[in-house]
Amino acid sequence: xxxxxxxxxxxxxxxxxxxxxxxxxxxxxxxxxxxxxxxxxxxxxxxxxxxxxxxxxxxxxxxxxxxxxxxxxxxxxxxxxxxxxxxxxxxxxxxxxxxxxxxxxxxxxxxxxxxxxxxxxxxxxxxxxxxxxxxxxxxxxxxxxxxxxxxxxxx
Numbered sequence: 001x002x003x004x005x006x007x008x009x010x011x012x013x014x015x016x017x018x019x020x021x022x023x024x025x026x027x028x029x030x031x032x033x034x035x036x037x038x039x040x041x042x043x044x045x046x047x048x049x050x051x052x053x054x055x056x057x058x059x060x061x062x063x064x065x066x067x068x069x070x071x072x073x074x075x076x077x078x079x080x081x082x083x084x085x086x087x088x089x090x091x092x093x094x095x096x097x098x099x100x101x102x103x104x105x106x107x108x109x110x111x112x113x114x115x116x117x118x119x120x121x122x123x124x125x126x127x128x129x130x131x132x133x134x135x136x137x138x139x140x141x142x143x144x145x146x147x148x149x150x151x152x153x154x155x
Contacts, residue, residue, distance in 0.1 A: 047072045048086065059098045060123040065091070099123045100137045103130070107142060108149045115142045 050071050054063065068091060069079035083091045099122040106118040113121075119130035119142075134142050 044086070047074075047082075051083070051091075055095055055098055059095060059102060060121060062123075063095065095123075096133050097137060100134055103134065103142065104138070104145065107146045111146075111150065115146070118142070 051068055054068060054071050065076045065079070069076040072079050072082070074082060080091065083094070087094060089097075103118045103122040103124075106113055106121060107115065115131075116127050119127055122130075124130040124133075131141060134140075134145070138145060140148070
């Protein structure tokens, strides 16, 4: 099926629908075999919702293990095991990922914000640690991320 760029109006919409039809027939496979669906009881759902709410609202500040464990009504050791079993990552890995995503949002939204400002606003206290974590999670440095984002979203 050939798609032309110069279609107008209804022809363009019909082409869009044909593309959607192709996607609906696509054979989709999971990229990672380690991803499994987690089923939560109502109690577990409320517990995890409280933890996620704490992280999403307060990721920019220091969150210690006791505080998050108290939010889940658990001891710190029990919470660590509980969180890892349900998310396949440690709580602090999750917190770091949330902080990195926030810094990406800041870096892509405002050119005038420095990388250091974005890192501190996202809860990192040390710029070199931020750069190391950013590269590990995103596969690129913060400055390369910003440069590539600005190049792609120039218009």
